[in-house]
Amino acid sequence: MKILTVNFLTCAVKACKTSSLSFPLHFKDAELEQSDIEYNASFLRNILPRIDWEAFKITANELGFTTVPSEKPTISAPTTDLSTPDIVNTTSHTEVSHDKVMRDLHTLLLETEVREGKMVCGNCGHEYRIKEGIANFLLPSHLG
Amino acid sequence: MSRPEDTLPPDLFYNDSESRKYTTSSRIQNVQVEMTNRALELLSLPSPSLVLDIGCGSGLSGEILSSVPPSDGGPHIWVGMDISASMLDIALQRDVEGDLLLADIGQGVPFRAGTFDAAISISAVQWLCNAESSDTSPQARLTRFFNGLYASLRRGGKAVCQFYPKNEAQRDMVSAAAIKAGFGAGLLEDGAATKNAKVYLVLSVGGGAIEGVVE
Ligand SMILES: [Zn+2]
Numbered sequence: 001m002k003i004l005t006v007n008f009l010t011c012a013v014k015a016c017k018t019s020s021l022s023f024p025l026h027f028k029d030a031e032l033e034q035s036d037i038e039y040n041a042s043f044l045r046n047i048l049p050r051i052d053w054e055a056f057k058i059t060a061n062e063l064g065f066t067t068v069p070s071e072k073p074t075i076s077a078p079t080t081d082l083s084t085p086d087i088v089n090t091t092s093h094t095e096v097s098h099d100k101v102m103r104d105l106h107t108l109l110l111e112t113e114v115r116e117g118k119m120v121c122g123n124c125g126h127e128y129r130i131k132e133g134i135a136n137f138l139l140p141s142h143l144g
Numbered sequence: 145m146s147r148p149e150d151t152l153p154p155d156l157f158y159n160d161s162e163s164r165k166y167t168t169s170s171r172i173q174n175v176q177v178e179m180t181n182r183a184l185e186l187l188s189l190p191s192p193s194l195v196l197d198i199g200c201g202s203g204l205s206g207e208i209l210s211s212v213p214p215s216d217g218g219p220h221i222w223v224g225m226d227i228s229a230s231m232l233d234i235a236l237q238r239d240v241e242g243d244l245l246l247a248d249i250g251q252g253v254p255f256r257a258g259t260f261d262a263a264i265s266i267s268a269v270q271w272l273c274n275a276e277s278s279d280t281s282p283q284a285r286l287t288r289f290f291n292g293l294y295a296s297l298r299r300g301g302k303a304v305c306q307f308y309p310k311n312e313a314q315r316d317m318v319s320a321a322a323i324k325a326g327f328g329a330g331l332l333e334d335g336a337a338t339k340n341a342k343v344y345l346v347l348s349v350g351g352g353a354i355e356g357v358v359e
Binding site: 110138 | 250
């Protein structure tokens with residue numbers, strides 16, 4: 001389960017739909033794994049406006065990542081083509097650091113996965129097991 | 145041949161040996177690849193997107209989503225939902241890139257509003273039409289699913305669900321549930337009136353005509 005996905009998952013229990021406590025789900029006993037996914041700047045630019053930054057900070061903190069910027073990075077227009085030597089030479093400091101911020105985000109959102117553990121709803125307390133990276137969202141019929 | 149959804153609910157039908165049969169049969173795989181490509185064509189995603197795969201099974205469609213080249217607007221990042229643990233187990237073994245959720249789409253779509261750019265579903269939605277217990281009905285399950293799907297897509301988002309309706313009444317019941325949830329909907333039938341006919345329910349959030357679909 002990627003941290004990206006966790007930023008969009010809510011409790012599946014019907015009664016929790018309207019509760020602000022049901023998002024984000026909270027981690028318990030999480031085991032992490034790094035995977036390799038090719039850096040995709042245009043995907044990041046697409047998804048960044050939809051990331052709930054406060055929830056992301058909560059999740060990152062629960063998983064032991066303390067370097068998440070306090071504010072969501074702003075998206076720069078897709079202008080710099082780094083393959084052109086000219087542009088590389090004139091790339092400013094802020095662009096370089098912006099690129100670093102985006103690459104760190106890529107690593108945390110897309111390449112960091114929870115392999116084992118539980119996600120717990122802050123409203124109803126339901127625990128969603130994660131086994132081998134697969135989250136179990138099947139609800140017993142009285143909750144579904 | 146009896147239809148699998150008439151005999152058992154999907155989590156029981158796709159036990160380990162059925163799941164393996166499903167993913168190793170090259171004929172079924174080819175058909176699935178073909179339908180996934182058709183669905184992608186109907187979605188026409190212009191840039192790398194976050195996509196929900198409903199009834200992702202062993203991840204065949206997902207692998208296609210992950211490998212769409214940048215020149216065709218990819219690659220896409222996807223999350224798959226499936227009710228069959230043994231199907232998802234095969235997806236694990238195949239080391240697919242997307243995230244996998246063991247979940248019953250008849251219980252809804254557990255994502256916050258506006259999560260996905262698009263959704264794709266290959267040969268899954270007809271399963272909603274068999275209610276396997278007394279405390280739920282096909283109608284209720286279809287409603288939960290389409291309401292959940294509608295909410296989970298962003299404004300302007302699209303979904304393409306290929307499915308195998310048992311008859312016209314079932315086809316209409318599925319389409320009606322989608323429209324009632326708020327979708328703009330069109331039905332597309334490839335190979336109409338042949339035994340290889342494929343039905344695609346093409347859905348959009350936030351109005352506008354759907355290109356290439358004649359109602
Ligand atoms: Zn809950």
